[in-house]
Amino acid sequence: MTAFDQVAAMSLLSIDRLSVAYEDSAKQPVQALQDVSLDIDAGELVVALGASGCGKTTLLNVMAGFLSPDAGQARFRGEAITGPDADRGVVFQNDALFPWLDVRSNVEFPLRVKDWPKRERADRVDYLLRMVGLSKVANQAIWSLSGGMQQRVGLARALANDPEVLLMDEPLGALDAITRQTMQTLILDLWGRTRKGIFLITHEIEEAVFMATQLIVMSPRPGRIVARKNLDFSRRYLSGEPARRIKSDPAFVATREEVLSLILDSQLDSDRAEGEKSATYITRPKIERLHAAHR
Numbered sequence: 107m108t109a110f111d112q113v114a115a116m117s118l119l120s121i122d123r124l125s126v127a128y129e130d131s132a133k134q135p136v137q138a139l140q141d142v143s144l145d146i147d148a149g150e151l152v153v154a155l156g157a158s159g160c161g162k163t164t165l166l167n168v169m170a171g172f173l174s175p176d177a178g179q180a181r182f183r184g185e186a187i188t189g190p191d192a193d194r195g196v197v198f199q200n201d202a203l204f205p206w207l208d209v210r211s212n213v214e215f216p217l218r219v220k221d222w223p224k225r226e227r228a229d230r231v232d233y234l235l236r237m238v239g240l241s242k243v244a245n246q247a248i249w250s251l252s253g254g255m256q257q258r259v260g261l262a263r264a265l266a267n268d269p270e271v272l273l274m275d276e277p278l279g280a281l282d283a284i285t286r287q288t289m290q291t292l293i294l295d296l297w298g299r300t301r302k303g304i305f306l307i308t309h310e311i312e313e314a315v316f317m318a319t320q321l322i323v324m325s326p327r328p329g330r331i332v333a334r335k336n337l338d339f340s341r342r343y344l345s346g347e348p349a350r351r352i353k354s355d356p357a358f359v360a361t362r363e364e365v366l367s368l369i370l371d372s373q374l375d376s377d378r379a380e381g382e383k384s385a386t387y388i389t390r391p392k393i394e395r396l397h398a399a400h401r
């Protein structure tokens with residue numbers, strides 16, 4: 107294999123046996139991630155799903171370069187990740203938009219930081235605003251926009267530098283159900299057009315199953331990947347099948363139920379492990395044992 111072939115075969119973003127521990131307020135270690143491995147290729151949409159505290163944000167922070175792992179490696183295009191980089195764009199749930207700037211200036215901000223010439227900056231921002239459907243509100247104040255529109259500004263801003271990977275931490279978490287569905291399809295349309303690698307965190311099982319090409323289910327204490335599934339519902343959407351028809355397809359409903367069971371089982375296992383460590387809590391396993399004793 108030539109050096110060129112090796113680069114071509116390499117994952118865009120690669121996580122290898124990653125572990126991260128924090129300290130809690132009593133200085134006790136909290137194992138946020140343990141032995142997590144994951145590859146994200148160009149054009150792939152990886153979705154992380156799991157109960158609160160299973161380490162999803164910690165994983166994203168390592169990928170973004172905001173946090174260093176205690177063990178294992180995070181690589182981007184084969185190089186160790188040592189800090190944030192414009193090639194990895196980040197979108198958060200309540201994206202920190204600048205309220206004193208209008209929509210255009212918010213999206214333009216990363217390009218100003220990089221000293222783009224004025225004319226090119228304007229063209230790029232026009233393109234991005236068209237892509238997320240915000241051209242008509244370009245000069246409006248941020249506070250005058252709905253939550254969904256603000257989220258689209260955050261998305262356009264994250265795309266400004268044309269990153270190769272988008273890292274999205276519950277980007278749709280604060281939106282109402284209808285806006286959320288519209289945003290799901292908007293993100294899929296953008297993904298289909300740009301073929302970026304995307305890592306997206308969500309708590310919504312239906313959203314995860316609909317959007318993912320690779321779905322990972324994580325479990326807490328310690329944060330691990332307990333299941334992986336390759337899915338093609340988002341590719342079906344991009345081939346023209348309506349989102350509502352996909353979501354009511356028996357294959358989709360069955361996958362959604364299977365993923366729900368995986369999450370409930372991993373939660374039960376983790377509760378059981380916690381229960382064995384602590385005698386003071388009445389855990390589900392203990393309740394099960396009590397029931398068994400009285401049967």
Ligand SMILES: Nc1ncnc2c1ncn2[C@@H]1O[C@H](COP(=O)(O)OP(=O)(O)OP(=O)(O)O)[C@@H](O)[C@H]1O
Binds near residue numbers: 129162
């Ligand atoms: N800075 C920190 N100091 C101590 N513990 C932390 C810190 N950040 C996260 N943790 C703990 O690490 C674990 C993983 O947290 P993380 O935020 O990565 O999980 P998550 O799956 O993203 O949760 P959520 O879905 O609630 O956002 C949790 O137990 C959390 O309390």
